[in-house]
Amino acid sequence: MQTTFKSSKWLPYLLLSPSIIIVFIFFIIPGAESLYYSFFRLNITGTKKYFVGMNNFVRLFQDSEYIGSLVLSFSFTVCVVFFGLGISLAIATVANKKLKLFNVYRTLLIWPYALSPAITGIIWALMFDPSIGVITNILERVFGITFTYFNNSTHAVIFITITATWKMLGYNIIFFLAGLQGVPGEIIEAAIIDGAGKWRSFWRVIFPLLSPTTFFLLVMNTLYAFFQLFGLLHVVTEGGPGRATYLLVYKLYRDGFISMNVGYASAQSIMLLIIVSSVMLLQFKFAERRVFYGT
Amino acid sequence: MRISRKSWSNFTSHLVMIIVVFVVLFPMVYALTVSTQTSKEYFRFPPRILPGTGSPDNYRDAWITGNLGRLLFNSSFISLTVAVGKIVLSIIAGFAFVYFDFKGKTFFFIMILITHMLxxxxxxxxTYMLMTHFGWVDTYWALTIPFFASATGTLLFRQLYMMIPTSLADASRVDGVKPMQFLWYIVVPISKTNIAALFLIEFIYIWNQYLWPLIVANAEATRVIQIGLKQLIDTDAAVDWNIVMAGTVLAMIPPLIILIVFQSSLIKGLSLAEEK
Structure with missing residues (x-):
């Protein structure tokens, strides 16, 4: 590592201080407080406080609404990641050629990256509108299916899954294409000459070489499905019908800011911390392995 | 024979990509179309993809009933402020990590990285309780200051500066160039692509935020566009989809413009960030 400017003792601290102060005040302290409050029952102003030990966590696992939310969030995330990555990988594989217009396709495919989950939700709510929606009309007229995401729980979950998956599609395809174009053509040809069929050479040769890209996207999509879709729920389904689309962050918002259950909401924050940490730990371990293979 | 097979497979690739691009962009095009139609026009089935005749009315209605001028200003203001703030703070932090040796370096580095887990x-x-203590609820402070630190940005610039040849800094030091001069005249110009990429990522991230502005700044004066759309859609009567779509189109234009302008940097900058 290069360390050139040794003359000034205080300058590096001065340069770091804005970032460090903000991280400390708005990240570290509130993070620690989340943990602290999770052992208390208290009001939103923090004036009245009762120590309740592990009670908030015990309550969480007796709360059928929370268990439901936990199960929903995990299965929703698995679906969004599985379909999102599966579809994108299939498309990228079929389209993996060094074609002239690829820059144009890539430019257009990244556009949904600019849309918020809330806006995405509104547009898909229009397409799934029971009277004028394009998709609902096709489902009704062609397949005889009446799709009503706002009073059918299953339809609501399908609705948020499709909407969330669509938003990440272009992003995933671009990364898979970039990954595939990094796989040397000779390797694939060699595998085919060796008698491995296209299908086998894909899974045995190309897919392993693609694993850094796949893993990167796996992490990004998992965090996206867990943490970034609040806007979609708040604008379109409001967690409903009933509690059908109560993802974990939505449940946290309801308990913390509508019911003002500060301690209980903090316990849910700590559960989310455990989820993020697990994902990060996985990423960290894998990243290290990648470096090891690289050298 | 070989050539024709090859051109056939190229044709398939193009076909697949065109279908994919259509599927990915269709919802956006459809939103734009409906925003130009009168209620009579968009109630028709099969839907018309051609623009209708209702645009002036729809956009005016959305602008006035949604108070969109104010909301768009708020979103633009906080997105620009946070993006610039994050860029400045992460450049100086990245610079400090690479060009100085000081006590607690690793500790501070881990501290910044830990924000990824929070x-x-x-x-x-x-954090909300902190805002009430500071008196920052329903102010721009709450929407900007807490977001100024950036682990992604610090990592991005640190990575870049580690790749700048040591000789450059050595030569500058011998010539008597002060650290801050080196930062301003050498390091910042080298960072252009990364600055553009970070600007794009952070602008879009802040523009699209929902949960935090909802709980901390949902007053008329500080409300952002994302929350405003919710109000446009929450009417007692049936939803006026053409007016809602007009608002939606207005809300997605600024981040799209930023995306299109800085796109080339994004791919370069992201590949660098992903390189680790």
Whole structure:
């Protein structure tokens, strides 16, 4: 590592201080407080406080609404990641050629990256509108299916899954294409000459070489499905019908800011911390392995 | 024979990509179309993809009933402020990490990295309580200052500066160039692509935020466009989809413009960031 400017003792601290102060005040302290409050029952102003030990966590696992939310969030995330990555990988594989217009396709495919989950939700709510929606009309007229995401729980979950998956599609395809174009053509040809069929050479040769890209996207999509879709729920389904689309962050918002259950909401924050940490730990371990293979 | 097979497979690739691009962009095009149609026009089936005749009315209605001028200003203001703030703070932090040797370097580095493990939902209640203590609820402060630190940005610039040849800094030092001069005249110009990429990522991230502005700044004066759309859609009567779509189109234009302008940097900058 290069360390050139040794003359000034205080300058590096001065340069770091804005970032460090903000991280400390708005990240570290509130993070620690989340943990602290999770052992208390208290009001939103923090004036009245009762120590309740592990009670908030015990309550969480007796709360059928929370268990439901936990199960929903995990299965929703698995679906969004599985379909999102599966579809994108299939498309990228079929389209993996060094074609002239690829820059144009890539430019257009990244556009949904600019849309918020809330806006995405509104547009898909229009397409799934029971009277004028394009998709609902096709489902009704062609397949005889009446799709009503706002009073059918299953339809609501399908609705948020499709909407969330669509938003990440272009992003995933671009990364898979970039990954595939990094796989040397000779390797694939060699595998085919060796008698491995296209299908086998894909899974045995190309897919392993693609694993850094796949893993990167796996992490990004998992965090996206867990943490970034609040806007979609708040604008379109409001967690409903009933509690059908109560993802974990939505449940946290309801308990913390509508019911003002500060301690209980903090316990849910700590559960989310455990989820993020697990994902990060996985990423960290894998990243290290990648470096090891690289050298 | 070989050539024709090859051109056939190229044709398939193009076909697949065109279908994919259509599927990915269709919802956006459809939103744009409906925003130009009168209620009579968009109620028709099969839907018309051609623009209708209702645009002036729809956009005017959305602008006035949604108070969109104010909301778009708020969103633009906080997105620009946070993006610039994050860029400045992460450049100087990245610079400090690479060009100085000091006590607690690793400690501070880990401290900044740890923010990755603390997304908003993990610390939302205490952060909100902090805002009430500061008197920042329903002010621009709450929407900007807490977001100024950036682990992604610090990593991005640190990575870049580690790749700048040591000789450059050595030569500058011998010539008597002060650290801050070196930062301003050498390091910042080299960072252009990364600055553009970070600007794009952060602008879009802040523009699209929902949960934090909802709980901390949902007053008329500080409300952002994302929350405003919710109000446009929450009417007692049936939803006027053409007016809602007019608002939606207005809300997605600014981040799209930023995306299109800085796109080339994004791919370069992201590949660097992903390189680790």
């Amino acid at each position: 997304p908003l939902p993990v610390r939302i209640v205490p």
